[in-house]
Amino acid sequence: MDTPFDSTADTLRHSLRVAELMGEPIKELIDRSTQHDLSKTREPELSTYDQCVPRLHEATYGTAEYAAVVAAMGExxxxxxxxxRHHPEHFPDGINGMTLVDLVEMLADWKAAAERGGDGDLARALQINRERFGITAQLMDILTNTAHRYRWLNADEGR
Known part of the structure; x- marks a missing residue:
């Protein structure tokens, strides 16, 4: 009589391999979380941000006033x-050139920027950026689902 196949060992090997592969983007996310935007603390960026950040705080994201400040930031x-790389502008083809890790950092950056701007409305920023960067419906759903998952949208408060 044949012994039935027990897939436990095969499944455990597969699970360990998935964990190993997932460790690569997890490490990159951790590294980026500690390095995020540090280039703003050195020239040629520091003086630009010193001059423009107060004006950005006063302007509403997506307005002509905000765009004028951004344009003045120049070099x-x-x-x-x-x-x-968490900015679509980093890539010649914008968001299409990004990785999942880039997208996670981008979304967290957009959330933090929305909070810094006063209203904290990531949903509004997502709608503006959908048009600005040509975000597809599918990717927009993924970004919105992720924001909901972590309660990053004002509509999620109290849930």
């Missing part, structure tokens, strides 16, 4: 985009 902002 400091171009340097920031060139050295920080």
């Amino acid at each position: 400091g902002l171009r340097h920031h985009y060139a050295h920080n």
